[in-house]
Amino acid sequence: MIGFLHHTATAARREIGRIADLRMYRVLLFYLPLVAFGFFALFFSKGVARNIPIAVVDNDHTALSRKLIEMIDAAPTPYVAYSAQSMAEGERMMREGAIMAVVLIPADFEKKLLGNVPAPAEAYITGTNITVNGLLSKDIQTVVTTFSAGVQLQLFTARGMAEEEAMAQILPVRFNRHILFNPYINYGYYLAPSFMPMMLLILTVMVSVFAIGTELKYGTAREWLHCGGDSMAAALTGKLLPVTAILVLQAFVMLFILIGIVGVPLNGSFVVMVIGTLCFLLGYQALSVLIVALLANMRLALSLGGGYSVLAFTFSGLTFPVMAMWTPMRWLSRCFPFTYYTDLFIDQMLRGAPAVYSLPDLGYMSLFAVLPMLVLPRLRKVCTDPNYWGRA
Amino acid sequence: MNRLIRQLKSYRGQFVAVVRNEFRAVFTDEGALLILVFALLIYSTTYSLAYGPQVLRNVPIGVIDNSHTEASRRLTAAFDAGPNTYVAYEPTDMEEARELFFQRRIYGIVYIPENYERRLLDGEQADVAIYADASYFLMYRQVFQELVSAIGLTGATVGLQRLVARGTELPQAEAAVQPVVYQSHNLFNPYLGYGSFAMPAIIIVIIQQTLLVGIGMIGGTWWEKGLYRRLCPVGRRRISTLPIVAGRASVYLLIYGVTLTYILGLHYKLFHYPDNGTTGAVIVFIALYLSAAIAFGLALSTLFRTRESSLLLLLWTSIPVLMLSGVSFPREGIPSALYRFGRLLPSSSAIDGFIRIRSMGASLADVLPEIRTLAILTVVYGGLALFGTHWVLCRTCGQDKKNGADVR
Numbered sequence: 113m114i115g116f117l118h119h120t121a122t123a124a125r126r127e128i129g130r131i132a133d134l135r136m137y138r139v140l141l142f143y144l145p146l147v148a149f150g151f152f153a154l155f156f157s158k159g160v161a162r163n164i165p166i167a168v169v170d171n172d173h174t175a176l177s178r179k180l181i182e183m184i185d186a187a188p189t190p191y192v193a194y195s196a197q198s199m200a201e202g203e204r205m206m207r208e209g210a211i212m213a214v215v216l217i218p219a220d221f222e223k224k225l226l227g228n229v230p231a232p233a234e235a236y237i238t239g240t241n242i243t244v245n246g247l248l249s250k251d252i253q254t255v256v257t258t259f260s261a262g263v264q265l266q267l268f269t270a271r272g273m274a275e276e277e278a279m280a281q282i283l284p285v286r287f288n289r290h291i292l293f294n295p296y297i298n299y300g301y302y303l304a305p306s307f308m309p310m311m312l313l314i315l316t317v318m319v320s321v322f323a324i325g326t327e328l329k330y331g332t333a334r335e336w337l338h339c340g341g342d343s344m345a346a347a348l349t350g351k352l353l354p355v356t357a358i359l360v361l362q363a364f365v366m367l368f369i370l371i372g373i374v375g376v377p378l379n380g381s382f383v384v385m386v387i388g389t390l391c392f393l394l395g396y397q398a399l400s401v402l403i404v405a406l407l408a409n410m411r412l413a414l415s416l417g418g419g420y421s422v423l424a425f426t427f428s429g430l431t432f433p434v435m436a437m438w439t440p441m442r443w444l445s446r447c448f449p450f451t452y453y454t455d456l457f458i459d460q461m462l463r464g465a466p467a468v469y470s471l472p473d474l475g476y477m478s479l480f481a482v483l484p485m486l487v488l489p490r491l492r493k494v495c496t497d498p499n500y501w502g503r504a
Numbered sequence: 505m506n507r508l509i510r511q512l513k514s515y516r517g518q519f520v521a522v523v524r525n526e527f528r529a530v531f532t533d534e535g536a537l538l539i540l541v542f543a544l545l546i547y548s549t550t551y552s553l554a555y556g557p558q559v560l561r562n563v564p565i566g567v568i569d570n571s572h573t574e575a576s577r578r579l580t581a582a583f584d585a586g587p588n589t590y591v592a593y594e595p596t597d598m599e600e601a602r603e604l605f606f607q608r609r610i611y612g613i614v615y616i617p618e619n620y621e622r623r624l625l626d627g628e629q630a631d632v633a634i635y636a637d638a639s640y641f642l643m644y645r646q647v648f649q650e651l652v653s654a655i656g657l658t659g660a661t662v663g664l665q666r667l668v669a670r671g672t673e674l675p676q677a678e679a680a681v682q683p684v685v686y687q688s689h690n691l692f693n694p695y696l697g698y699g700s701f702a703m704p705a706i707i708i709v710i711i712q713q714t715l716l717v718g719i720g721m722i723g724g725t726w727w728e729k730g731l732y733r734r735l736c737p738v739g740r741r742r743i744s745t746l747p748i749v750a751g752r753a754s755v756y757l758l759i760y761g762v763t764l765t766y767i768l769g770l771h772y773k774l775f776h777y778p779d780n781g782t783t784g785a786v787i788v789f790i791a792l793y794l795s796a797a798i799a800f801g802l803a804l805s806t807l808f809r810t811r812e813s814s815l816l817l818l819l820w821t822s823i824p825v826l827m828l829s830g831v832s833f834p835r836e837g838i839p840s841a842l843y844r845f846g847r848l849l850p851s852s853s854a855i856d857g858f859i860r861i862r863s864m865g866a867s868l869a870d871v872l873p874e875i876r877t878l879a880i881l882t883v884v885y886g887g888l889a890l891f892g893t894h895w896v897l898c899r900t901c902g903q904d905k906k907n908g909a910d911v912r
Contacts, residue, residue, distance in 0.1 A: 118711060149826050154842060158619045161837030206691070207866035210857060225683055228676055232685045238694030240594075240778070240863045247644050254741050257656075260684040267680060278630045284662035285579075290635045302641050303833065305825055314820045327716040334567045357710075372578050373855055378720060411535050411721075418819045419543065425823065431832075432698045433642055436560040441553055462639045465606045489557075 119341035123350025126339045127323070130201070131354065134326070140319040141355065145362040153369050156304045164191035164244055166213040166459040167202045172223035180233070180259050189253040199236075205431060206238060207348030213237040213248050225263055225467075288392035292463075304374045305457055306430050308366045309389075313450055314430050317358055317421045320400035320415065321357055324491075325410025331502055333495035345494040348484065352397055363389045370461075388456040388474055395449035395480035402483045408500040426448035452476045510672075518788060522751030529757065536725075538754070541719035551703065552775045557696030558643050565612040565651075567599045573621035579632070582654040583614065588646040601635075601807050611637045612647035624662055634655055642698070655788030658715050692778050692863045701779050705831040705855045707767060711794070712851040714820050715756065715801040720814025723805025723896075732900040745894045749886065752764070757791070764790060764895060768862075780865035788868060789854075789861055789875070796850035796878045799885035806892030814852050830854040850885075853877040862899045864873045 131137050138197075168181050177227040184193040193211060193477040202214035216234045235252050237245050258308040260331045272504035288399035316328050340347025365386070370376045376383075390497050399420075404413040427445040429435070452473040486492075494500045530536050546590040567580045584591045592610055601613045623630040634651050660681050667677035675904040678850040693700045727731045735748050768786065772779055808814050827833055828846030836845055846852045857874035858868040867874065 134507065136810075136813070136816060146819065148820055148824070154839060155824075155827060156836050158839055161834035163663075164836050203691075204870070207860055207870045209860055209871075212727060228679045230682060230685045235688045235689060236687070236691050237695050238864070239690035240701060240704075240859050241831060241834070242693075242696055242698065243641075243832065244643075245690060245696060247689075247834070253686065256686040256715045259705055260682065260686075263683040264680065266684070279628070280627055281663055281666060283629060283659055284666070285626060285659040286629045287630050287652070287655050288631065290633060290649075291638045302639075310823060311820055318816050318819065324563065324810075325812075342654055373654045373859055389751075391867045404677075411815070412538075414812055414815045415535060415538055418815060419546070422819065422822060423547075423550060425550055429701075430640065431642065432555050433640055435563070436557050436642075437554060439558050441556065444554075459606070460641045463606070469606045 113180040116343065116346050119139070119339075119343055120348035120350040120353070123336070123340040123347045124353045125350075126336070127351045127354050128174045130323075131328075134157045137319070139324065141358050141362075144313050145359075146365070146444050147379055147381065148315070149308055149366055149369050152304055152307050152311070153373050157373055157393065160188075161173060161244070161247060162188055162191050163191035164213075164248060166210045166215065166219065166248065167194040167198055167205055167211045168192055168215045169202055170217050172221035173220040176225055177217045180217065180256070181215070183259055184252060187255050189247040189251040193409060202236070210243065212244050213252070214496065216262050228267070242414050302430065305370055305376050305461060306425065306428065306454055308370060309450065309453060309457070310390070310425050312359070312363060313392070313424060314418070315324055315420045316396045317417045319355060319359075319408065320397045321404050321413045321417050323351055323403045324401065325413055327477060328404075328408060328501050328503070329495065331412045333356060333501065337492070337495045338416075344488045344495070347495075348401065348491070352401075356393060356397060360390060360395050360403045363393065368457060376461055378461055380460035380470075381467050382460075384456070384467045384470050384474075385460045388453060388460070388477070390472065391474055391477035391481060392453040396476045398481045398483040399449070401488055402489070402498065405484075405487040405494060408494045409503045420448075424448040430454055430455040446476075449477050449480050515744065518744065518747035521750045522735065523755055526752050526755040526879050529726075529731075530718075530759070533722070533725070536718055536721050539714050539721060539815075540759060541763060543714045543718075544707075544710055544760075544767065548703075548767050548771055549708055551706055551892050552699055552771070555697075555699035555702060556775075558699050560589050560698075561587050562737060563612070564610050565589050565614065565647060566593040566595050566604055566610040567591050568595055568597065568601055568613065568615045570618045571616050575621035575624055576616045577614060579620075579658050580614075584657055586650045588650040590841060604638070611640070611643045612651065614651060627666060629654070630900070639759060643809070663741050681797035692780065692865075697776075699732055700863070702832075703777055704859050705826060705829060708858055709822060709829075709851050709853045710792070710824045711760065711848070712797045712800070713766070713818065713825065714852075715760070715794075715797045716804055717814045717818050719752075719756065719798070719805045720808045720818065721803035721811060723802075724808035724813045725811045727808065727896070728810045729899075730900060732896055736897060745890045745897070748893055748897075749889050752802060753795070753798045753889075754872060756801070756830050757794055760794050761791075764794075772791050778863040779859040780863060782865075782867075785861050785866075786858075789857055789871065791877060792878045792882070793850055793854040793858070796854075796882040796885065798874055799882050799889050800850055802889035803885045803892050806889075806896045825849055825851055828852055831855055831859070847877060850878060851879050853881075 130139065144446050170177050170181060181192055184190050190213065194205060196205060196214065199214065199216060204210070205211045206214065214236045216236065218232055221231050221233065233256060235246050235249070238244055264282045265278055268281055269275065274283065327336045334353065335349050337344065339500055340350055367389070371378050402412065403417045407413045407416065426432070427434070428451045429445060434442055436452070437445065456470045456473040459470050530540060565583065565748070567583060569576050569580060580591055583589055590613065593604055595604060595710070598615070601610070604610045605613065615633040616630060620630045620632065632655065634648070636644055636648045643775055665683045667680055668674060672680065689695055726833040768790070773868055805814070828842065828849065829852045830838060830843060853874040
């Protein structure tokens with residue numbers, strides 16, 4: 113045991129020397145994570161999208177139609193940038209990218225409202241951007257409902273109803289809306305927490321494959337193994353230990369940016385969050401060891417490891433839920449530690465779920481972390497047989 | 505005149521040699537082949553399969569019905585009837601509902617209080633409480649919309665009954681319940697399919713990123729193994745970089761022309777992505793985008809010093825590049841300096857223009873600003889590619905001279 117620790121320490125010292133020597137190593141470990149986190153902190157600093165340009169086609173030109181347009185303009189998301197003469201003109205503006213929606217108010221709008229005849233109004237919202245579509249359709253719908261209720265209130269009070277009675281007539285079933293866990297419906301809260309760990313995991317895979325792959329590429333693998341007292345386990349632990357330590361520090365920087373700067377709430381347990389982050393990093397380091405040991409080729413391992421790590425975002429289900437995917441894709445989504453990390457992140461940061469609900473996620477991520485045990489013999493073979501070296 | 509013809513002939517000779525050399529470099533290198541040919545096919549297919557069903561339906565919710573009446577059961581049935589939600593559980597209290605929620609068995613909770621029916625019968629306002637989970641954007645949207653419209657519909661029915669009971673004629677009562685008949689239409693992607701929204705942008709980003717990494721890998725390999733000198737023409741003192749850059753660019757244009765014919769043709773049809781543009785406009789626009797992205801790739805590739813550098817340094821940028829285009833996250837929410845910086849990437853203008861042409865059916869004239877930006881980027885990055893290639897060749901060939909080797 114003491115021998116093992118001694119060898120691990122020797123291998124770790126050697127690795128620290130390599131980090132100091134190789135510029136690419138330092139770029140991957142220190143600079144790129146910070147650049148990526150900085151990018152997203154800056155990117156989400158505005159938080160919400162306001163004033164998305166739309167056009168109106170007002171064929172009525174009355175006080176009431178103008179009132180409705182004014183109310184739409186005053187809503188948070190839409191901004192009435194143009195008034196188009198016809199739907200054709202509105203659609204052309206949309207194709208030119210100038211606007212994202214057209215609101216159409218037909219002629220006789222006011223006349224119908226005052227004459228107690230149902231008056232149509234329509235919105236044409238682009239479906240090519242689901243995010244924008246969601247924001248616009250919600251706001252325009254709300255405005256029209258409010259406007260409609262105003263018309264009703266005037267109508268009913270004119271008929272001699274008391275205001276309370278009129279309200280009960282307008283809205284017989286009233287709902288209290290409680291938006292759980294993301295009260296501002298801030299899109300940044302959805303995306304920032306998942307993009308920054310994405311960056312961390314891609315760079316974790318890159319740097320871990322690099323750490324082992326360079327030993328093969330430059331034929332120094334035997335020297336590395338020797339440093340670990342000919343114990344593959346000690347050599348591997350010693351190599352990955354300094355890398356893991358720096359990545360954990362980077363993860364703390366990430367959590368600090370998310371909580372302190374982006375303003376993501378921390379409703380659950382920070383301790384569980386930190387343990388989860390550690391399992392997440394170890395899981396991806398383990399997968400990197402597996403890939404490089406099996407392929408014994410740094411460039412190929414980087415390509416496949418990189419390809420695998422980039423896919424994680426889609427399969428985490430944060431944007432398009434796993435629940436909606438086809439069954440084989442649902443199974444596939446279980447093969448990415450990031451999926452569990454996303455669940456854990458939402459549970460512990462946003463939802464404030466009791467720690468017990470995050471235990472399965474921690475368990476699955478730890479399963480990934482024991483993968484290197486399976487490939488230690490293969491890795492030893494690769495490290496001692498010069499036939500595997502210098503291939504790229 | 506003779507000199508000019510001689511010059512052109514020599515250019516053509518070099519061009520052909522460079523094209524041949526580049527094809528060999530790509531197709532004998534499995535690493536480059538994987539990235540420049542197969543990555544586009546693999547990624548497009550995998551993402552399309554993940555987004556296969558396109559829409560989220562039947563999100564499970566829980567209804568706490570404390571009223572246990574005809575009216576409350578009707579409301580619960582209304583939540584069940586729509587396509588987006590179904591009532592999976594009817595927990596007895598909030599505590600039980602919360603547990604189901606944390607177990608991820610339900611994604612929304614409706615609470616119907618004891619006095620629900622009585623208030624409705626008394627002509628008062630009845631309250632219900634909605635708890636919608638906003639930690640998943642799409643879940644929140646589907647659950648909230650469905651619940652609100654079910655409640656609105658139920659309310660309108662009650663309102664109508666009340667007016668009729670007061671002796672209002674039916675047509676007038678209908679107008680009084682709903683003065684404005686509002687209809688919302690989603691253009692170009694009527695069912696708001698997620699793949700139809702995301703895939704056009706993702707495909708454009710994959711094109712650029714595979715070009716940058718792939719050309720970068722070849723550039724890095726050439727530098728690492730000293731292969732750039734293969735581009736130096738035999739026995740010539742002056743190196744002309746124009747045929748080199750043009751030759752290399754045409755090879756990538758040809759490779760992506762083939763793979764994109766499949767992706768933008770058959771693959772698009774297989775997954776039913778919006779296809780409203782004319783083929784001519786799509787081809788012209790994509791060709792321009794490829795030129796800009798290839799020029800960018802050739803310029804960047806002269807900076808890489810080892811085979812794996814481009815992959816290590818560029819892979820992580822895919823998501824930031826996608827975000828900068830203003831598609832996943834609306835451009836109005838992006839700090840404007842960052843958004844303007846993003847216009848330096850060919851992908852940003854290409855995503856804007858491509859979605860408008862292919863999904864919305866815009867003509868080339870409609871995307872003129874994007875075409876202008878891409879043309880400028882092609883010229884600027886093309887210039888940088890010429891400059892970078894010249895510099896790299898001077899250094900490698902210069903080194904050879906110093907080492908006393910033949911300029912070869």
